[in-house]
Amino acid sequence: MTDSPESRKRKHRILVVDDDPLITLMVRDLLSSQSFEIISAANGQEGLRFVKERRPDVVLLDYMLPDLEGLEVLKQIRVKDARLPVLFITAQGTSDMAIEAMKLCAFDFLPKPLNLDRLEHQISQAIENRRLMRVPVELPCNLTENKQIGDQLVGNCAAMQEVYKAIGRVALQDVPILLYGETGTGKELVARAIYQHGHRAENLFLKVSCADFSGPWLESELFGHEAGAFPGATEQRVGRFEQCGNGTLLIEEISTLSFSLQSKLLRVIRDRKFERAGGTTSIQTGANVILTTSEAPEELVASDVLREDLYYALSGFILRLPPLRDRTEDLPLLIEHFVNRFSNIGRSYGPEVARVSPEAMEMLLEYSWPGNVAELQSVLKRALIETKGVILLSDYLKNALQEGIEDSSLYHGEANAGSEPPQSSRYLTNWQSFVEPRIQAETDTLYADALSEMENHLLSLILIQTKGNQAQAARLLGITRASLRKKIQTLGLQIEHIVNTKED
The missing domain is CATH 3.40.50.2300 (Response regulator)
Structure with missing residues (x-):
């Protein structure tokens, strides 16, 4: 409900x-x-x-x-x-x-x-996990009858029909699941749909993003640690596998896991046992795991990023999510869904946005959407915040869409060879124009939105300054190379193109 x-x-x-x-x-x-x-x-x-x-x-x-x-x-x-x-x-x-x-x-x-x-962080994490469990992920329905739907998998193309059927097949099974697809294709939504339609739906659903942790703290987040296990581990800590009980644990971007952690994860999958970092006592877990990656697992094995034995342990159920460019027939449905969902954003008074103009629709249909459904949602939400009337006109869409096009040009190597070198001003956001519409819309995600916006620009600038040297960039940013690699992958940054464009 x-x-x-x-x-x-x-x-x-x-x-x-x-x-x-x-x-x-x-x-x-x-x-x-x-x-x-x-x-x-x-x-x-x-x-x-x-x-x-x-x-x-x-x-x-x-x-x-x-x-x-x-x-x-x-x-x-x-x-x-x-x-x-x-x-x-x-x-x-x-x-x-x-x-x-x-x-x-x-x-x-x-x-x-x-x-x-720590208390503030854990309260924030608990609220997010409560949201993930409470807000339903609906499978296809009549979008126009329920404009207040929360999260929904949308699409009628053949590839998405296969995704829906796969969710139905695996939801009631206790098997490890591997989801792979480009950033923005909806891996978390599919994981939540599997959880919500399965027999573990009354138990916990927890999420760990591997790229958010560095060094021993990732092992601690997953498996916990004993006091003194590593510098900074001043007291015993319980990890997500223990917290989860008989629920479902979503582990995002397993390609960032070290081989030693992959080995520990493999043991959990096979034996349902693990030890805390620095501990010797085996702990039993009843949690089922859903893992994600943005790259094809076969390619990760071939490039020595993913352990072959872990791949075989996960090969019982691997589900690929199609990129938006492979399901363009679903674009009108997705556009209608997001317009319905965000049509009253920032509109305490006055009519909601009712439809998209033909010119705006043409712009949306012609764009390549390298960031997939997540980018489409972001662009439409931004444009609807700025829209004043009941129709989303192309003028309101241009600014939101142009930012995506410029980012795509830089990130995916589509810039003209004779284009001007990127200037720092290109990456700096007009924060006032960014913040004010969101304040008027009474958003509750401004902090996360601003951090995401800043991260896009910051990483591009650092990679230019370091001429694509990831080790140096990671040191400057104070993060691990694995975390930087994940962020580059998530943003679709093409390092060689960034550096070459700057040198030209």
Whole structure:
């Protein structure tokens, strides 16, 4: 069932179950700049009542409560809502307590005194995972009858019909799944559709993007670590496999995993066992894994990026998602879907955008969409923010689309040989024109949108300055080469073209 527009617009609710009022005050102060509603309960019974009546998005649960132990409260929460993210907090933390909490699928176990940066990060992660579980991914339906649909796989072409059939075949099976397709083809949506249509839908769905972590922290994110396992590992941490319980774990871009981590992942797939980093005790997991990559797995094996034995372990179910250029017959459907979805963006007053003009439609149909469906969504959303009337005219589309065309020209080697060298001003965003329409639209993704916009320009500039030297670029950026390689791949950057264009 799809959330109503009202439910999607309401503030995220954080329930703090702790008899210490200072903890609630601290959480309120920590999250004061964000749009959160903080609810407090002084004991376990009150907390359980609020879980039922107020439907929080995240629970912060203390272990020592006046009436019930925190673990008992967590057990009862799991009966009411098996997927509600619960952050377990306590000043009496032991390894046994942490393990018991994670066996009950706590989202994380945080010792007091609380590390505020970590707490804020984990609350943000918990809310995102709650969204991934709650917002349905609909398979094809009549788009015009439900304009408030959230996330949806759209398309009637033969390739997408095969994708839908594959989702139906694999959803009820307990097998590792490998999804591959170019950036923007909808791998996360397909993973969520598999999860939501399967028998694990009442359990957790967690996501790990491998390129977001460097060094030992990626192993820690997946498998956890013991105190002292590596520099900075000052306390025991539970990883996503333990957090996930019998749910589904989405691991994005496995090509960035080192061979040693691929070996550890292979053992989990084969034996459903692993050890935390620095640990010797084998831990059982019931999680099913969905993995993604932007490149064909056979090519990754051939180039010694993916272990051959891991590839064979995953070969039971591999699903390719087609790029948008291979399903152009779906473009009108996709355009209609996104116009319907974003037609009232920034329009508290006045009519919604009803349709796309013929000239604008022609522009959309003629563009190559190297960023696939994700780029199409971004361009239409940007254009609809700027549109003043009830028809999306080509004038409003040109600015949004031109940015995509210029980026495509740079990233994919389509610039004319005699074009001017890229100047730094080309990469600098007019932040005022970027921010103001989004403020008017009351967006809640401005921070993420701005970071994404900045990342595009920053990486291009650094690669020009380093003449395409990825090792030097990674050092300047303070990230690993694997992370940089993933970002280059995600953005579709063609390094040789960037450097040659600059030198010309």
